Amino acid sequence: MPKIILAGGTGFVGQYLAKQFANAGYEIIIISRQKGHVNWQDTKAVIDAIDGSEMLINLAGRSVDCRYNEKNKKEILESRTETTRMLGEAVLQCNHPPELWINSSTATIYREAYDHYMTEASGEIGTGFSVDVAKSWEKTFFDFKLPNTRQAALRISIVLGKDGGVMIPFKNLTRFGMGGSQGSGKQMFSWIHIADLFNIISFIQSNKNLSGAFNCTSPHAVTNAVLMKTFRQIMHMPIGLSIPKFLLEIGAVMIRTETELLLKSRWVFPEKLLNAGYVFEYPEIDKALNDILTQ
Numbered sequence: 700m701p702k703i704i705l706a707g708g709t710g711f712v713g714q715y716l717a718k719q720f721a722n723a724g725y726e727i728i729i730i731s732r733q734k735g736h737v738n739w740q741d742t743k744a745v746i747d748a749i750d751g752s753e754m755l756i757n758l759a760g761r762s763v764d765c766r767y768n769e770k771n772k773k774e775i776l777e778s779r780t781e782t783t784r785m786l787g788e789a790v791l792q793c794n795h796p797p798e799l800w801i802n803s804s805t806a807t808i809y810r811e812a813y814d815h816y817m818t819e820a821s822g823e824i825g826t827g828f829s830v831d832v833a834k835s836w837e838k839t840f841f842d843f844k845l846p847n848t849r850q851a852a853l854r855i856s857i858v859l860g861k862d863g864g865v866m867i868p869f870k871n872l873t874r875f876g877m878g879g880s881q882g883s884g885k886q887m888f889s890w891i892h893i894a895d896l897f898n899i900i901s902f903i904q905s906n907k908n909l910s911g912a913f914n915c916t917s918p919h920a921v922t923n924a925v926l927m928k929t930f931r932q933i934m935h936m937p938i939g940l941s942i943p944k945f946l947l948e949i950g951a952v953m954i955r956t957e958t959e960l961l962l963k964s965r966w967v968f969p970e971k972l973l974n975a976g977y978v979f980e981y982p983e984i985d986k987a988l989n990d991i992l993t994q
Contacts, residue, residue, distance in 0.1 A: 702726040702752045704797070706786055707759025709733055711863030712893065716756065719897045725753070739785065749786070750793040754904055755800045755848075757786055760836075766955050767828055779803075779836045787843035799849045799904055802840045806856040806889055806916055806967040808833035813885065816920065818970035819854075819912055829959065837912065849910050851903050853896075856916035856967055860893030861991050870992070873930040879941030884924030886964035889916045892981035892990070902977050914969045921984050923961070929985050933992050 703720050705713050708729040717727045728748045729736040737748045749755055759782035765771045783802060790796050809817040810825030817823065824830060837852050858864050872878045896915060903909050921929075931939045942950075947958045969977070981987040 700724065700726045702728055704728050704730065704749050704752045704755045706730040706755065706757040706782060710758065711860065712858055712896065713758050715860060715893050716897055716900070739782065742789070745785070746789045746792045749789050749797060751795045752797045755786065755790065755797045756900065757783060757802045760803065764956050764960065767957055772828060776832050776835060779832060780839045783836065783839045790845055790848055796845065796848045799851070800845070801851050801853060801900055801903065804837050804852040804854045804912065805833045806854045806914060806965055808854055809967060811964045812887065812966040813964050816966045816968040818968050819914055820970065849907065851910055852912045853915040854912055854967070855896065856889035856891050856965060858893050858896060859890050859987055859991060866991060869930055873934050873936050873939065876936065876938050876940055877942060878927050878931050878936060878939035880924045880927055881942050881947060881961045882923070882944040884922060884941065886923050886962055887920045887966035888923050888926045889920040889965040889967040890984065891916050892987040895979050895981055898980060899972060899977060906975060909975055913971050914967050916967045916969050917979060917982055918969055918973060919982055919984065920966050926984060929988050933988050
């Protein structure tokens with residue numbers, strides 16, 4: 700049975716990918732710090748797991764849903780760069796390295812955009828902590844020169860799926876009548892349905908000429924106002940109070956997170972995937988949310 704390695708595969712996205720690839724006939728091996736999986740600290744076990752695998756997928760990284768103090772920023776950065784470095788060194792030790800290594804990255808690598816969308820070719824890299832993390836993450840990944848392993852970095856936008864991610868807070872806001880715009884409501888929201896994320900990985904796996912960085916996002920970003928209106932329509936909630944920026948700032952401190960997750964305007968376009976022939980299953984936000992919210 701062919702095997703796929705999921706590094707950091709215990710979260711919302713990893714569990715979904717594990718289930719889908721298992722259903723497709725793969726043996727799934729997870730590298731994590733949890734019992735029952737290959738442990739990150741066991742270098743030999745990590746190498747043995749990766750050796751002979753068909754594909755390595757790295758999803759590892761501390762959640763960014765926290766306050767950006769120095770301790771958390773250090774953990775956010777190192778949990779991404781160090782795990783990537785460990786995996787690259789393990790691949791170099793393999794007698795039969797994987798044909799493909801897919802590493803997570805983030806659509807937050809681009810500058811805040813209200814004027815036009817960002818593509819892989821023409822997108823402008825931004826500044827600030829989140830961007831610095833993304834740049835370091837990709838540099839660590841692409842610094843490995845692996846003659847027998849194709850490499851692809853997925854600049855993943857916000858993932859929408861039934862069992863986790865941002866869906867629970869957005870649903871709760873809508874359910875309790877607070878599902879209006881956050882801040883101005885004009886900020887762009889780039890997103891992807893989790894089914895398309897799986898399909899994109901499979902598409903890159905099948906198309907052996909594809910490598911490099913890919914914007915992993917729906918081609919149709921929406922404004923925050925449109926996003927929340929769609930939630931209200933599907934959940935049959937006639938009212939939705941908007942939350943001004945200053946209240947979001949206060950609330951973020953109270954629940955120990957950052958408003959960047961809601962207020963940064965992310966406008967990203969998957970040019971490379973579309974040019975390669977990928978067809979999105981859920982290109983529009985109403986179809987995606989209807990699938991997730993009415994299951």
